[in-house]
Amino acid sequence: MSKTLIFGHKSPDTDTICSALAYADLKNKLGETAEPARLGAVNKETQFALDYFGVEAPKFIEKVGSEVDAVILVDHNEFQQSVDNIKDVRIAEVIDHHRIANFETKDPIYFRAEPVGCTATILNKMYKENGIVVTKEVAGLLVSAIISDSLLLKSPTCTKEDVDAAHELAAIAGIELGTYGLDMLQAGADLSDKTAADIISLDSKVFVMGDAKVEIAQVNAVDIAKVYENQADLEAEIAKVIEEKDLDLFLLAVTDIINNDSEALALGKGQEKVEQAFHVTLDNNRALLKGVVSRKKQIVTVLTTEFTK
Amino acid sequence: MSKTLIFGHKSPDTDTICSALAYADLKNKLGETAEPARLGAVNKETQFALDYFGVEAPKFIEKVGSEVDAVILVDHNEFQQSVDNIKDVRIAEVIDHHRIANFETKDPIYFRAEPVGCTATILNKMYKENGIVVTKEVAGLLVSAIISDSLLLKSPTCTKEDVDAAHELAAIAGIELGTYGLDMLQAGADLSDKTAADIISLDSKVFVMGDAKVEIAQVNAVDIAKVYENQADLEAEIAKVIEEKDLDLFLLAVTDIINNDSEALALGKGQEKVEQAFHVTLDNNRALLKGVVSRKKQIVTVLTTEFTK
Numbered sequence: 256m257s258k259t260l261i262f263g264h265k266s267p268d269t270d271t272i273c274s275a276l277a278y279a280d281l282k283n284k285l286g287e288t289a290e291p292a293r294l295g296a297v298n299k300e301t302q303f304a305l306d307y308f309g310v311e312a313p314k315f316i317e318k319v320g321s322e323v324d325a326v327i328l329v330d331h332n333e334f335q336q337s338v339d340n341i342k343d344v345r346i347a348e349v350i351d352h353h354r355i356a357n358f359e360t361k362d363p364i365y366f367r368a369e370p371v372g373c374t375a376t377i378l379n380k381m382y383k384e385n386g387i388v389v390t391k392e393v394a395g396l397l398v399s400a401i402i403s404d405s406l407l408l409k410s411p412t413c414t415k416e417d418v419d420a421a422h423e424l425a426a427i428a429g430i431e432l433g434t435y436g437l438d439m440l441q442a443g444a445d446l447s448d449k450t451a452a453d454i455i456s457l458d459s460k461v462f463v464m465g466d467a468k469v470e471i472a473q474v475n476a477v478d479i480a481k482v483y484e485n486q487a488d489l490e491a492e493i494a495k496v497i498e499e500k501d502l503d504l505f506l507l508a509v510t511d512i513i514n515n516d517s518e519a520l521a522l523g524k525g526q527e528k529v530e531q532a533f534h535v536t537l538d539n540n541r542a543l544l545k546g547v548v549s550r551k552k553q554i555v556t557v558l559t560t561e562f563t564k
Numbered sequence: 565m566s567k568t569l570i571f572g573h574k575s576p577d578t579d580t581i582c583s584a585l586a587y588a589d590l591k592n593k594l595g596e597t598a599e600p601a602r603l604g605a606v607n608k609e610t611q612f613a614l615d616y617f618g619v620e621a622p623k624f625i626e627k628v629g630s631e632v633d634a635v636i637l638v639d640h641n642e643f644q645q646s647v648d649n650i651k652d653v654r655i656a657e658v659i660d661h662h663r664i665a666n667f668e669t670k671d672p673i674y675f676r677a678e679p680v681g682c683t684a685t686i687l688n689k690m691y692k693e694n695g696i697v698v699t700k701e702v703a704g705l706l707v708s709a710i711i712s713d714s715l716l717l718k719s720p721t722c723t724k725e726d727v728d729a730a731h732e733l734a735a736i737a738g739i740e741l742g743t744y745g746l747d748m749l750q751a752g753a754d755l756s757d758k759t760a761a762d763i764i765s766l767d768s769k770v771f772v773m774g775d776a777k778v779e780i781a782q783v784n785a786v787d788i789a790k791v792y793e794n795q796a797d798l799e800a801e802i803a804k805v806i807e808e809k810d811l812d813l814f815l816l817a818v819t820d821i822i823n824n825d826s827e828a829l830a831l832g833k834g835q836e837k838v839e840q841a842f843h844v845t846l847d848n849n850r851a852l853l854k855g856v857v858s859r860k861k862q863i864v865t866v867l868t869t870e871f872t873k
Contacts, residue, residue: 352672353672354669354671354672355668355673355675356668358664358667359663359664360663360664360665361864361869362861362865363663363678363679363861364664364677364679365678365679366675366676366677367675368672368673368674368676369672369675370672370673370674551672552671555670556670556671560670
């Protein structure tokens with residue numbers, strides 16, 4: 256029997272995990288065999304959602320095994336964010352909401368990217384298009400993904416489609432959006448047991464910008480200052496990553512989920528690009544990015560512009 | 565007022581022209597301003613369809629002007645097949661049915677690629693999704709595109725969705741599929757007034773395969789031998805193109821629309837890749853490729869495999 260794996264990006268976040276689970280559910284209900292998988296540890300925010308709705312995390316894979324016929328990528332398309340042996344496997348589909356880059360296939364495939372705030376919003380639409388009813392559990396996963404990616408509908412990436420989907424899914428899931436959402440975000444913002452190495456890798460992505468290789472990590476927090484109490488440790492870990500991956504820049508964004516700002520810590524020879532892109536001056540390698548909460552829309556775009564000038 | 569241009573690939577074929585026209589029609593009916601355009605001359609096959617349904621060709625553009633806010637690509641995504649200044653313009657959407665490669669955006673966009681035989685088949689679906697009725701003229705354009713890309717539903721790229729769409733659209737357009745289809749293909753296969761330079765550029769695309777740059781031209785013919793009467797002229801023109809564009813390989817496929825085979829003429833230092841890919845021996849730089857009618861599915865794929873080994 257042919258085997259298809261569905262997974263999101265490395266350093267999985269709630270959208271990546273929940274979209275893999277939901278799309279596998281949809282595929283199965285359409286009579287296709289597909290299994291969800293993940294490329295990294297489940298973070299606390301995602302675990303909160305999984306526990307709340309009684310759903311098990313997808314199984315962890317290090318690479319795609321030879322018994323797999325095809326893979327479906329959700330919530331990402333750039334190869335450097337995907338499984339290490341992505342170039343050796345057949346990609347059957349992509350469902351995503353990010354920019355398209357460093358992606359290539361030999362054959363035509365089903366590729367669906369839409370400029371919405373969350374992959375889960377597209378999946379909610381796909382359930383409808385296929386006439387499949389979303390269960391309470393799947394609705395819970397999908398709305399959790401939207402809350403996560405949109406920082407409770409407050410990120411500039413959040414579209415009307417995301418807002419509508421979130422309300423619709425919250426009703427099916429039987430939750431009060433604001434209460435559940437803040438509980439879930441706070442569960443994710445609990446960094447008390449995290450080492451510096453954890454913090455910079457929890458939700459981290461590598462981007463190719465012009466000739467530069469840039470890694471951008473983001474963590475949510477209730478108290479930014481607390482995260483930076485160990486700045487020296489964070490910097491030491493970041494320096495290691497820059498060395499290992501030969502990065503031009505590493506930017507850590509600590510995002511305040513109550514006030515919706517981010518405090519950035521930037522290291523690497525591309526530091527000045529951060530100053531130019533955000534019109535700030537780094538002080539002790541840090542700068543407050545007012546109103547910045549979206550890596551995709553407020554960090555990747557302006558840095559790409561700066562690195563490709 | 566914001567201005568959006570919709571266009572297909574260089575060396576436009578019937579799908580590229582008709583999909584640009586149809587998608588602009590759909591956008592306008594949805595209340596969005598969008599204008600169709602083309603990047604090259606209208607070929608005889610396409611002109612037959614336009615004349616039959618009384619539709620004017622989109623306007624020709626050499627590059628995207630500064631008054632344009634965004635572009636929508638139909639029937640292609642690879643930048644080298646697009647307008648020359650594609651990297652300087654904002655791409656809002658892509659609707660395509662080809663492999664994805666050499667494509668990149670800075671922001672998330674609407675990207676819809678499906679592994680069907682023709683862009684027009686996707687557009688037919690989009691009319692339905694949006695609840696817009698396809699007029700007789702637009703149905704005529706869309707079915708012409710499907711006939712062209714599927715060689716009257718005989719190409720291996722042709723899916724059940726294409727077949728269903730073709731029959732449905734033929735009824736709206738008021739044509740008998742077989743009769744109209746053969747007339748249209750034969751109009752396109754009339755190469756009597758074409759120079760050697762015309763023949764190798766009528767429907768020609770450049771592909772990047774691994775480190776190699778490969779151009780593949782295709783023409784339909786009723787009598788293959790007649791096209792190769794002027795082989796020396798064809799080779800002289802091809803040699804010029806190889807020199808100009810620094811190609812590793814130029815392959816011309818002359819496709820017999822009655823018997824559904826192609827006779828290839830291959831020049832360039834990658835000649836042996838053709839022999840390996842198709843398990844043939846070039847004789848006088850030529851080889852018969854039995855049953856090969858689809859550039860996308862039967863030529864690009866196997867050559868890419870060969871060049872990336």
